[in-house]
Amino acid sequence: MVPVLSGLGVGLSFKEQKELLMLHLERDVEIEKLRQNARLQEAEMAQVQDRQKLDLERYRLELMSEGKLPPETRRAAETVGQVPVNQAFDIAVSLRIVLRFNEKDPDILFVLFERLAEARDWSDVERTLLLQCVFTGKAQEAFAAMTAEDSSNYQLVKAAVLQAFELVPEAYRQRFRLLRKEKQSHMEFARDITTSLNRWCVSSQVKTLEDLQELILLEQFKSTLPDRVVTYINEQKVNLVSEAAKLADEFTLTHKVFFGDGRGDAGYKESSTGAH
Structure with missing residues (x-):
């Protein structure tokens, strides 16, 4: 038997008590939904306020960098709380x-x-x-x-x-290969070429010994190809020598070329049938 609701179910039938209990449960559910919506609205309002504070701080810094907001004004604003300052x-x-x-x-x-x-x-x-x-x-x-x-x-x-x-990786590679000692000590030059190599590796996403191996193999492989084929491979942004070889074969087949001993246009000859 459903318990009688204190002060509310006296004199009511079983069916009426059940309906009254369901109404109370529905009311409780509705109240909880309203509370959740209120919490969500508060969170959204806090996000909006944070964005507004960030935009205001950004604008204030722009004014400072342009000399339109003197330091005295900045300190005064922070003191009176016009521009909230994040303690962290x-x-x-x-x-x-x-x-x-x-x-x-x-x-x-x-x-x-x-x-x-x-x-x-x-x-x-x-x-x-x-x-x-x-x-x-x-x-x-x-x-x-x-x-x-x-x-x-x-x-x-x-x-x-x-x-x-x-x-991009190709630019870093060229920097590294073309770097020459100028009016600097040998120690400084060694540091420069180390930094240049590191930047080339980082830009090429070299993280393991295998990645470094592929980087060296890929450069050596491309050094034997005509400029136009190298440009095509670079445009595809491949990191594996096997992928570069596949692209080179595809380019050769598509354009019907054969390679001479030299590099560039001297080693790149169109067939009599023409390129497609």
Whole structure:
């Protein structure tokens, strides 16, 4: 038998008590739904407020970098709470220790910045916020061309900036191979070629001994091919010498060519039937 609801079920039949109990259960479920919706709305409102704070801080830094917001105004704003300052991440303080962007050697910023970011445990949003404050020229243009979502992803920002400076694996390879000692000590030159090789390996995603082996084999293989075939292989962005060999065979068959002893146009001759 269904228990009589205290103060509510007195004098009611079994069926009426059951219906009353179901109404109470439905009411409790509805109340819980309303509470969950309220919590969700609070969480969404908190996210909106965080984004607004981030946008406000970004705008404030832009004004500071342009000299439109004097330091006195900044300190006063922080004091009265007009611009909330994150105790764990103070962007104004962090910005002082970030290396300035150098267009002649753009990837050095990322190397040093990543070490600093790891040590300080900065999130992707914090990293990209700091970077956009130091970007100039091509880097700034590349960042501005990104979507709002992509511009908050550190790896995408890094890739876009390096791409703008044409710092792709082939560019790093050429840098390494063409590097020559200038007015520097032998120790400094050794450090430069080590850094150049490391950048080539990192950009080529070399992580294991097998990856390094493929990198060397691929370069040696391409050094025996005509320029046009090498260009075709590079455009496909392959990392394995077996893949490069397959592409070279496909290119040869498609264009009906045969190779001479030399490299480039001298070693690349069209057949009498013409290319397709």
